[in-house]
Structures are given as structure tokens and as C-alpha cells.
Amino acid sequence: MQGTRTRTASVAVTDSLIEAALAILEEAGLPGLTVRDVASRAGVAPMGVYSRFGSKDGLLEALFMYGFASLQAAIETPPTASPLTRLRTGCQGYRRFAIHNPQLYHLMFEQMLLLDLSPEAKDLAQRSFGTLVERVHAAMTSSELAGTSSTEVAQQVWSAMHGAVSLEIAGVHFATDRAQSFTAMLDALLIGMAPR
Template identity: 45%
Template sequence: MTETGQRTPSRDVQGALVDAAERVLVRDGTAGLTVRAVATEAGVAPMGVYNRFGNKYGLVAAVLVRGFDALAASVRGDDADAPQDRLAGCGRRYRRFALGNREHYEAMFGTAVPSDARAAASTTELDEHAAAAFGVLVGEVSRAMDAGVLRRDDPAETAQVIWSAVHGAVSLELAGVTQAGDPEASFERLLAALLSGLS
């Protein structure tokens, strides 16, 4: 349904819904992400969500796929960084992504999306994109090991350790429950201590 009340071509419905869902998420947060809000934003009938995605979470998962792709891009190292600072740079960009896309981040890792809905949905694609984003970090860790910045160890295990830490700092910051006076400084302390302990 376009502005003039016409029927949206079938091939456009899915994309219109995902685009609209992203806009609604950014504007109104996870709480505002309702089927009716998205359908209205997309100029599409609400039933389109169920026809194309199965249920609300199917639509949300499509948005999350985009979120993980953007996260992967943000975590990727910057060739302009010195080798010993490249991995820390990745961590900083991770935080920047989260702070600049808080609603996305919340939807990706928070509990606003119920875990039962998450588990019930067919999320093969989502898992693949999440794993791909993690894979970028693993690549960066490998590279840091090759450069002698981190000691030799299982890159995936080390990447998980780093991810846990930065995710924790960012999550507390986004939730507004951190006890750090200066969250950025605290994040830098965390990075420094952890990378030191992994080197």
C-alpha cells in the first residue's frame, strides 16, 4: 500500500518491512518495535509480517542480520593503525558502534527480544551472520598473535575472552548502571589490562 492506497508489489514487501523496522527501531527503540508500527511505517498491511516472516520475531531477526553485518564491518581492523594498537582500535570501534547504534545493540544482545522467541524462530541466517561477525574478531586476534602483540593461543578462545569483556563494559554503559565516572576511560583501562594479560 503506497501513499495513494495502492497495493505494494509482492517483491517489495519484504524489503519495505525490514527497512521500516530499522527506522522504527532507531527512532522508538525496541519497545516501539510493534507489528502495527512497522507496517504503518512501511505503508504495508500488518498481515504482511506474518505472510513474509512467520511472526514478529522473524522480522526482527532480519533486522538483526543487518546489525551483525554492521558490527562486523565496525570491528574490522584499520590498516592505518600501528600493529600494537590495531586490536585495541577494534575494541574502540566496537564500543563506538554500540553507542552509536544502541537500539540495534540492545536488540542484538539484550533481553528485550525474549529468548524463547529467539530460540523458536528459524535463525540459521542470523546465527551465520553473528558467527561471521565473531569471525572478524578472531581474524584480528590471529593477526595480533602473528604480530607478537598477543601470545600464541587459540584465536577463537582469546577472541571470546575479549568479546566478553568489551561487551560487558558496553552493556553496563548502555544500561546506565555502570559505576564508572568516565565510561570511556574505564573502557580504556579494561582494554589495557586485558590485552596486557593476554600478551
């Protein structure tokens, strides 16, 4: 008697695993994201995760990279007359991404960022930050922002944004209109960074 095992085609299994993981992540959160469930949802055995990603952390890193690619797209906006306006629009995109993908955002910024990431993952994350630095630099050039180090100012803007969406995702918000409160905080920060 021969075995009854069947083997699924190897085509695009990697993508299926990532898709399954993303779906489970947003549905059940990080604790619900088990290797078995991801593999099952993708129609493969748990081993499939290990042959393709090396470990569960490897899969999570793939989600991390997917997330930063999405974030990059969310903050990328066409040029406008005012560089500061373009920066503001990008910040709104940042919040939109976070609010629309709360579990993924949590994974990216509150889990993976604390772990040892591969150089590729770090590069990708840094590229997103680079976009923000560019916007800040442009606003400095147009004299809409003061200061000398666009990197340092960008870090401060990013910090404020991250803190705001992070607490909002956690359900810690005492303002009635959270989008408006986010914008108000950002406006205050940018006003305080304007030339005087």
C-alpha cells in the same frame, strides 16, 4: 459497488519494513516495536510482515542480521603496522556501533541471541566473531599477545567489550569519561594477555 481497497506495489516493501522497524526500534524501544506500527510506517498492512518474514520473530531476525552486518563493518579496519593496534581499533569500532545503536545492540545481544536463530543468522554472527579471532591470532603471531587458542582469547576480549557496552547502554556507569574507561579496561586486559 466495488471495494475501496488499494494495494501498494510490492517493490522493495521488504526493505521498507526493515527500515521502519529500525526507526521505530531506536525511537520507541523494543516494547514500541509492534507489527501494526511497523507495517503502518512502511505503508502496508500487518499481513505484509507475515508474508515476508513469517512472524514478528522473523522480522526481528532480519534486524538481527542487519545489525551484525553493520557491526561487522564497524569492527573492520584496514591493516596497520601493529596487529594489536588493529585489534584495538576494531574494539573501538565495536563500542561505537553499540553506543550509536543501543536498542539494536540490545535486540541483537540481549534478546535474539537467547532465541533459536536460523543457520544463516548464526553464520553471520559467527563471521563477525571470526574477524575478532583473526585480529587476535595476528597479534599472537606478532608476539603482542600470549596464549595458544586465539578463539578462547578472542572470546574473552569480546566478553569484556560486550559487558562494558552493555552496562553503559543500560545506564550503569560510574566513570566520568566512559570512552576512556572502556579503553582503560581493554588496555588492562590486553596487557594482562601480553607475553611475559
